[in-house]
Amino acid sequence: MSGRLVAGGPRVVAIGGGHGLARSLGAARRYAGEISAIVSVADDGGSSGRLREALGIPAPGDVRRCITALLPGPSPLGESLEHRFHGGELEGHAFGNLLLAALSAASGGFVGGIAETCALLGTVGRVLPATEEPVTLVAQAAEGELAGQVRIMGTPGIRRVSLDPPAIAAAPEALAAIARADQLVLGPGSLYTSILAALAPAGMTEAIAASPARVVYVGNLAEQTETTGYDVAAHVAALAAHGVVPDVVLADTSRLALGALGGRSCVVEAPLAAASGAVHDEALLAAALAALVTG
Numbered sequence: 001m002s003g004r005l006v007a008g009g010p011r012v013v014a015i016g017g018g019h020g021l022a023r024s025l026g027a028a029r030r031y032a033g034e035i036s037a038i039v040s041v042a043d044d045g046g047s048s049g050r051l052r053e054a055l056g057i058p059a060p061g062d063v064r065r066c067i068t069a070l071l072p073g074p075s076p077l078g079e080s081l082e083h084r085f086h087g088g089e090l091e092g093h094a095f096g097n098l099l100l101a102a103l104s105a106a107s108g109g110f111v112g113g114i115a116e117t118c119a120l121l122g123t124v125g126r127v128l129p130a131t132e133e134p135v136t137l138v139a140q141a142a143e144g145e146l147a148g149q150v151r152i153m154g155t156p157g158i159r160r161v162s163l164d165p166p167a168i169a170a171a172p173e174a175l176a177a178i179a180r181a182d183q184l185v186l187g188p189g190s191l192y193t194s195i196l197a198a199l200a201p202a203g204m205t206e207a208i209a210a211s212p213a214r215v216v217y218v219g220n221l222a223e224q225t226e227t228t229g230y231d232v233a234a235h236v237a238a239l240a241a242h243g244v245v246p247d248v249v250l251a252d253t254s255r256l257a258l259g260a261l262g263g264r265s266c267v268v269e270a271p272l273a274a275a276s277g278a279v280h281d282e283a284l285l286a287a288a289l290a291a292l293v294t295g
Helices: 018-028 046-055 061-069 076-080 095-107 110-121 149-153 172-179 191-199 204-210 232-241 282-290
Strands: 011-016 034-039 126-129 136-141 144-147 158-164 183-186 214-218 248-251 266-269
Touching (some): 011 018, 018 061, 034 061, 046 061, 061 095, 061 126, 095 110, 126 172, 149 191, 158 191, 191 204, 191 232, 214 232
Parallel strands (some): 011 034, 034 126, 183 214, 248 266
16 A cells, blocks of 8 residues: 555545444545545543543544554554454553553654644544543433443444533534545444444534535445444434434445345445445545546
8 A cells, every 4th residue: 555645536535433443544545635534532442442442532542543544555553553462451452542642641642642642553543532532322212312432333223322521522623634535435234333423522513514525425335233223224314313314325245135225325336345244445436536527
């Protein structure tokens, strides 16, 4: 993978979390001239959850994955971001999470810590948290109200998600990136606990609606527990219920059925799955997204 972006390429902003957002970033670096990732920081499990509780910082895990996806090339330091310690008090922690926590403390805040990490590693794009403060993901579900990303992602029948505190604002840098984007990419990834979690901060959906960029939703390849029984249309309906209507829905309908998709979204069907069928192929996704920048 080249350590340079495409001269004159579009300004691409990818929004979400987890492994899905990392795939979008891997695709975007093949055609974009500028990349910004806006990342959910609501994770409350594993190393991220422990650091969040101990240090009062937003969850760093999905930020770390995005930084890894934007590394300029192989290096021992870059590869160490995903190293997990075994044994002792550091059991289960990813080094990249610890690095983000340390640089956040040294730079006076989480946003500064991310920027310092990206500068240290020479990433080919920016990584921005959806919010600057720790948040808890809250869901209204068939069984009642649930709190915490880990619990929500293991529960079907989710109807709506929001954040606690409820008035938490989107990071200003994230809103600024959306305002100047040429293309906004949502997903792929967990609908409620990654994509909608990143869209939940106050001001985010309004910024997307006001942006001149084309909004592309990349459909998932399979159901997840939180979206049991969902086809692509059900995912798009959930986005609309939370205030975001994509201009284009990009879907591999050989993997997940399209369903009855109404509204104003244009549907583009394309093969997107890697050979394993479990994840999106970055080259296929890049070609499909590049064709959707204009026109």
